[in-house]
Amino acid sequence: MISLGCSKNLIDSEQLLAQLTANDFDVVHEADDPAARIVVINTCGFIHDASQESIDTILQHAKAKENGLIDRVFVMGCLSQRYKDQLTKEIPEIDGIVGVNNQAGLVKMLGGDYRKDLAGERVITTPAHYAYLKISEGCDRKCSFCAIPLIRGRHVSRPSGEILAEARLLARKGVKEIMLIAQDLTYYGLDLYKKQSLAGLLEKLAAIKGLEWIRLHYAYPVSFPHDVLTVMRHHNNICNYLDIPFQHINDNVLKAMRRGIDGKRTYELIDRLRDEIPGLTLRTTLLTGHPGEDVKAYDELLEFVNRVRFDRLGVFAYSEEEGTYAARHYPDIIPLEVKEERVAGIMQIQEKISLEKNQERVGKSYKTLVDRKEAKHYIGRTQSDSPEVDNEVIIHSGHTLKTGEFYDVVIADAAVYDLIGRV
Numbered sequence: 001m002i003s004l005g006c007s008k009n010l011i012d013s014e015q016l017l018a019q020l021t022a023n024d025f026d027v028v029h030e031a032d033d034p035a036a037r038i039v040v041i042n043t044c045g046f047i048h049d050a051s052q053e054s055i056d057t058i059l060q061h062a063k064a065k066e067n068g069l070i071d072r073v074f075v076m077g078c079l080s081q082r083y084k085d086q087l088t089k090e091i092p093e094i095d096g097i098v099g100v101n102n103q104a105g106l107v108k109m110l111g112g113d114y115r116k117d118l119a120g121e122r123v124i125t126t127p128a129h130y131a132y133l134k135i136s137e138g139c140d141r142k143c144s145f146c147a148i149p150l151i152r153g154r155h156v157s158r159p160s161g162e163i164l165a166e167a168r169l170l171a172r173k174g175v176k177e178i179m180l181i182a183q184d185l186t187y188y189g190l191d192l193y194k195k196q197s198l199a200g201l202l203e204k205l206a207a208i209k210g211l212e213w214i215r216l217h218y219a220y221p222v223s224f225p226h227d228v229l230t231v232m233r234h235h236n237n238i239c240n241y242l243d244i245p246f247q248h249i250n251d252n253v254l255k256a257m258r259r260g261i262d263g264k265r266t267y268e269l270i271d272r273l274r275d276e277i278p279g280l281t282l283r284t285t286l287l288t289g290h291p292g293e294d295v296k297a298y299d300e301l302l303e304f305v306n307r308v309r310f311d312r313l314g315v316f317a318y319s320e321e322e323g324t325y326a327a328r329h330y331p332d333i334i335p336l337e338v339k340e341e342r343v344a345g346i347m348q349i350q351e352k353i354s355l356e357k358n359q360e361r362v363g364k365s366y367k368t369l370v371d372r373k374e375a376k377h378y379i380g381r382t383q384s385d386s387p388e389v390d391n392e393v394i395i396h397s398g399h400t401l402k403t404g405e406f407y408d409v410v411i412a413d414a415a416v417y418d419l420i421g422r423v
Contacts, residue, residue: 001029003125004054005044007132007181007217009077010125013042016076016103017123023112029125037071038110039064043079045151048319054079062093072096076106078151082322100152101137120166127371129404130177130213130387131170135163135201139183141220143247144258144326145290145318148183155184157192160201164208171210176404177369178211179386184220186228199227206235212406213369215386217243221269222260229276239383240277243312245285249304250297253290258325263300270308281384283312286346289339290318291330298342305349311357312390313350317343351416358391358414368393368409368421370401380409382419397423 001020003013013029020027028034039061043054054077061073072095080087081099088097096109104114124131139148140155167178182188189197205214214237216228221244232238248254249263261269274280288301305313317339320332368380371387378395385391395401395409401423409421 001027001040001042002057003030003042004057005042005046005050005078007179008134008183009042009044011122011132011134011181012077012100012103014122014125015120016040016042016106017125018118018121019103019107019114020110020112021123022115022118022121023107023110025110025112027123029123038074039070039072040074040076040106040110043075043077045077045079045082046147047316047321051079058087058091058094062091065093074106074109076100076102081151082147120162124170124173124175126387127403128174129369129371130179131175132181133163133167133170133178134158134181135185135188136182140187141184141260142258142325144256144330145287145321145324147321147324150323152183155187155191157188157190157197159192160189160197160204163201164204167205167208167211171208174210174404176210176406177213177215178205179215179217180205181217183218185216185218186220186223186225196223196225198225199231202228202231202235202238206231206237212237213239213383215239215241215383217386219244221246221266224269226272226276229273232277239281240279241281241283241384241386242273242277243283243386247285247287248290248293248297248301250293250300253293253297253301256292256326256330257287257290263304267308281311282308283386283390284310284314286313286315287318288315288342288346289334291326291332291334293318293334293342298345302345302349305346305353309353309357310350311384312354313346314389315343315346315350354391355414355416358416358419361411361419362414363411365408365410366393366421367406368395369406370395370403372403373401380407391417391419393419393421395421395423399423 003010044050064070065073074096075094076098080097098105107114136157138152138155251262320327366382368382370378370380372379378401380393380395407423411419411421413420
């Protein structure tokens, strides 16, 4: 099983693994040199680079099939949801292909029986002490550049009882940190309960014994539910961490992006978040090179990064995605090299900010979760850091440390994206 793309995709893969395991398949997930004769590729189709990675992975295994190294190749996920007919026609080596939300069809293709009683069950592929928890599927937002609603459909919240049952199961298995994920966390509950219900869900999750860190990913800035901040303040096991992709700050670009917010309200929201949650780690994603982003708008974006000083920041260059509002209405006239220069300009500023913020931590002690051991040291994270995407703490210790345990670590030195400390 090969899983590409985001953590939401990974959960889909983990659910399929549970079904296959229940059907007595011997399954390995992303092994370096598997002896498996059947390969299932869960694809991503969010942006051009991700789609290309998915296509390259399919072609690599189609070639392996031609050479007799494997017997069958199956494809699922976002890319196959969008381009099933094209993939079937252009890569005939694919033995079976399904889109999203059709695990039953794939299990049947593989010769198994889909078990409804296992719906939602997962084989966790992350380290045993943390896991992702999806609270909804799809998206009702109308961002001009995003193909996710075309792929995943309308927003559908999971019932809170189902989410809580899964969280309790994860805790019983030894998971200490859960990352709540959705295309838009703040929309949670509007379809089921006719109101934004993230705060109420967090209250119940925070009461589950064994969950020491609860982390929020992918919140939308428009109509942010401020009762969430009250819950965050009242529960020590909800991390002072919030991931809000702001995308841009220039009013004209935000309007072209159909984000439903302007620069003034963006600044006001950031000020309120930091006022209500002291020490909040604020993570964002930006998009540069969107049609309509002139030099003035880009300079305003640079000023935004300088002024706000985000704790964590990622940036993408705009790529035209077939079927999106932007692709239908705006010509993509900004050259790729200009987009890439703009990405580099933003990251140059952010690297300086990240180093300065990390240096401010030197001499202070932080509760740190150990993720793994590498050579003679350990790698961990503070509550300010999510796995895979954020900073790590390189930990030196004269004693053996346990993976998945918390330790107090004093920071001795700092790099751009890493801290160095000692227990």
